[in-house]
Amino acid sequence: MKTLILSAIVSAAALAATQAAAQDYEMSVYTGWQTAPHSRISGDYPGTGEDYDALIGWDGKSFEMPPYWGLRGTWWRSDTFGVALEFTHAKVYANEDDRDDAGFETLEFTDGINLLTVNAMRRWPEQWGKITPFVGAGVGVAVPHVEVATTGGSDDTFEYQYTGPAVRLLAGASYPINDRWSVYGEYQFTYSWNEADLDGGGSLNTDIKTNALNVGLSLKF
Numbered sequence: 001m002k003t004l005i006l007s008a009i010v011s012a013a014a015l016a017a018t019q020a021a022a023q024d025y026e027m028s029v030y031t032g033w034q035t036a037p038h039s040r041i042s043g044d045y046p047g048t049g050e051d052y053d054a055l056i057g058w059d060g061k062s063f064e065m066p067p068y069w070g071l072r073g074t075w076w077r078s079d080t081f082g083v084a085l086e087f088t089h090a091k092v093y094a095n096e097d098d099r100d101d102a103g104f105e106t107l108e109f110t111d112g113i114n115l116l117t118v119n120a121m122r123r124w125p126e127q128w129g130k131i132t133p134f135v136g137a138g139v140g141v142a143v144p145h146v147e148v149a150t151t152g153g154s155d156d157t158f159e160y161q162y163t164g165p166a167v168r169l170l171a172g173a174s175y176p177i178n179d180r181w182s183v184y185g186e187y188q189f190t191y192s193w194n195e196a197d198l199d200g201g202g203s204l205n206t207d208i209k210t211n212a213l214n215v216g217l218s219l220k221f
Helices: 002-022 096-101
Strands: 024-035 039-044 051-056 069-076 081-089 092-094 104-109 115-123 132-142 145-150 157-160 164-176 181-198 202-220
Touching: 024 181, 051 096, 069 115, 081 132, 092 096, 096 104, 115 164, 132 181, 145 181, 145 202, 157 181
Parallel strands: none
Antiparallel strands: 024 069, 024 202, 039 051, 039 202, 069 081, 081 115, 092 104, 104 145, 115 132, 132 164, 145 157, 164 181, 181 202
């Protein structure tokens, strides 16, 4: 009986150790080149209530201040599956000609579209030598800094707002530098549905899509 109990304790300890080894936490930071395709804007002008609808070209300007960047914390529940919380400071500027034609002096989300999502992550450890490919998908919210001024208007909007839901897709690969540090590259796509309130009683509705090529650094602990 003592032998049986001892064997059970040893087996349980070995199983717990195996499960603990399979779990790790990873903090990642990244930057990169982010762009955004055209999208339609609609709503009503502040002060007048007049409706508008226009197609706007967006510029990302990733490396201008404030720069594009992101942060992701991942809890790897096993060797292959994890859950992550991710924040991205993406940004878009309306093309000047499109903006002017639509009746705006300023139309941008340049202190961040600010996307926060919860992701499901999947990885394939050392699939190609030391290279580990990974994918992820997440859902969350958009909290952009809305910067809008109409041509000749007296009410300018310059504030953070919760504007709607957001989704994220990503795929990349990481390479270890040592036991704790690794570098990685990835492609990332985001889509956010934005309904912003403008000072003076107006509104702005637009769906923003971003495409980004990221490079980053991860710390495992």
